[in-house]
Amino acid sequence: MNLNRIIVLGNSGSGKSWIAKNLASAMSSEWIDLDTIHWEPGGYGVARDRLVSLQMAKQHAENNKWVIEGIYGWIIEEIQIHATYLVWLKINELECIENIKSRGIRGNGTEESFSALLNWAGSYRTRTGSSSFDGHQAIFNKFSGNKITLTSRTSIDEFLSSIGSKI
Template identity: 30%
Template structure:
């Protein structure tokens, strides 16, 4: 396994799994959150052209990688280069539980308090997964999974 794409709802365990694979298989790790947003409050998406440039820069720099995120639009740009995809298709209740137990993510938040202040919004966001029809939705992730012709796995729990 040298090029892996992991996707699913917020709180599904994408970052945790990606970190484990990166460490175990010596893969470069890209969390798409780091290239998808402007550093503004409230958050605003970068134009897809800017995010895609950053994504391609990562691909040029690394031969072996794991890329994870919930952005079907960005994942579509790289998925055909993957050796394997992993869809973390957990129940919404599990994603909410994971989000509430999530350790501080210093690459996303200036403090644990700032992260916790965002928790209610995140839980609401997670709960809308099956109802949305956007790039972050279950339907968009199911399409990515269905259309991919290579090696793929779907997990319904973090076990």
């Protein structure tokens, strides 16, 4: 199993950053949070131009070893060809909301943007587009390499333990 280039996909608050940091550390590889590519520096207030975001993501994806994580299906669709492994965190929305509440406001966010993020996470299975549950399902189904769906903290921990010896 080739774990050199891993994409971690999932809802806001599902634990993408946490698992990606752990994988990148174990692999001694680069960790790329797609939030830093999608948003202009300084927070989550202003999105970059889509073409600029795609160009930045593709540059990272051409490297030999990385873990890229994010919710942005429209970016992942463009870079998944470079991935050797796909992890989909399919965590219950209520748990995602609780995780977001636990970590609090980030990146110069406001109460208003925090409330919007909670609503966004709660609508994962009902919203449409590439960053929705259905969008992620389509990406997962299309991916032809090694892949796994993780649905709980226990399955995430078991996955990390199982691949530790394979890195």
